[in-house]
Amino acid sequence: MDTSKARGAILARIRKAQGRPEAVGALERHEAEAWVASHPVAPQPSIGADTVAHFEAQALRMMCTVERVRAADDAPAAIAAWLRASGLGELAVCWPALGDLPWAQAGLSVEARAPGGDDKVGITGAFAAIAETGTLMLLSGPDTPAATHLLPETHVAIVPASRIVPHYEDGFALMRSERGQPPRAMNLVSGPSRTADIEQTIVLGAHGPYRVHVVIVEEA
Known part of the structure; x- marks a missing residue:
């Protein structure tokens, strides 16, 4: 079984249920890549000076x-x-x-x-x-x-x-x-x-x- 095709089909159904196009658009891809490239940092616990x-x-x-x-x-x-x-x-x-x-x-x-x-x-x-x-x-x-x-x-x-x-x-x-x-x-x-x-x-x-x-x- 081609898992990449199966995964693509599942994601396409999810996107369709959300009212979005089945394929990822250029703007969405750009926004996602920009977010990953920015490496946002979530709140971090304090570890002290040492x-x-x-x-x-x-x-x-x-x-x-x-x-x-x-x-x-x-x-x-x-x-x-x-x-x-x-x-x-x-x-x-x-x-x-x-x-x-x-x-x-x-x-x-x-x-x-x-x-x-x-x-x-x-x-x-x-x-x-x-x-x-x-x-x-x-x-x-x-x-x-x-x-x-x-x-x-x-x-x-x-x-x-x-x-x-x-x-x-x-x-x-x-x-x-x-x-x-x-x-x-x-x-x-x-x-x-x-x-x-x-x-x-x-x-x-x-x-x-x-x-x-x-x-x-x-x-x-």
């Missing part, structure tokens, strides 16, 4: 664990300590973009590749992080495969403090300025995967990781 602290508080509220390190090269040792303290071993996969970090020096066996079904820990970076809700913004690409934060039971994210922005609109504006347009996949991750479909009881790990650990790098 964007990083607000992100950290919201990430904790979303059932993440969070720690801070001074520099990116300090992240492997901090992650190794957290994995061992959590009983999660010393094996992991990471984004190819993170492959040059000193993993072996920290006592970890980390392979810079996309995960398979048997990989339990996936380590990623983040394109940006949203302080408003403690959310990670992850963009897919050859060196940043989406599977790394979706398949393993444990997701560890290394987030530079300089990439933590106040609101969603700031994250989307950053993406437009640096990338021009969204990649094939953009994922917004707010804590571990969860569902309450059965008797409204929260179950973690239903559609992704059971746990999310965020390492904030204070130096860019």
